[in-house]
């Protein structure tokens with residue numbers, strides 16, 4: 001995978017998760033949202049809405065900092081149509097990711113769309129790019145992670161502002177920075 005260029009600001013990435021099944025997919029969709037946040041996405045549109053996942057991620061942001069929103073939506077088409085920038089649908093049937101990355105990195109805003117058990121067929125026509133992370137079936141979490149690292153690189157430590165919890169990277173064991181105390 002080619003390296004991200006360093007001087008240009010990284011694109012603002014939004015993720016749209018289509019076809020979440022409330023009650024059946026909570027763990028997978030939570031992992032998708034956690035990976036999106038940790039690897040630099042700004043927000044996740046969640047179709048259909050699931051308040052439990054929105055609340056779970058709000059708590060993660062409260063503890064671990066940064067800015068990340070889960071935005072419930074009942075209309076995934078409206079999210080795609082109103083996006084100003086490339087819409088990248090990740091699908092094992094698509095064209096390879098690597099050749100398109102340099103162009104995506106030059107965009108101000110990228111919407112990355114991932115499906116669930118079944119992807120609505122109109123999505124293939126509405127997306128600006130149908131893109132594969134290898135043409136083998138795997139997972140939306142894996143595909144999203146590879147795409148975000150391709151767009152932003154692997155994040156370094158200390159990028160998340162207003163964190164109450166922060167890890168001190170260490171070669172062995174676990175170290176956390178002491179939590180902020182009120183008034184200090």
Ligand SMILES: C[S@@+](CC[C@H](N)C(=O)[O-])C[C@H]1O[C@@H](n2cnc3c(N)ncnc32)[C@H](O)[C@@H]1O
Nearest residue numbers: 090091092114115132133134136138139140143
């Ligand atoms: C379990 S797969 C669903 C596969 C489904 N049969 C379909 O219609 O594509 C869930 C999601 O993972 C992502 N995904 C899985 N394999 C992928 C690959 N090789 N490249 C890109 N995305 C992939 C896609 O976003 C897909 O919608």
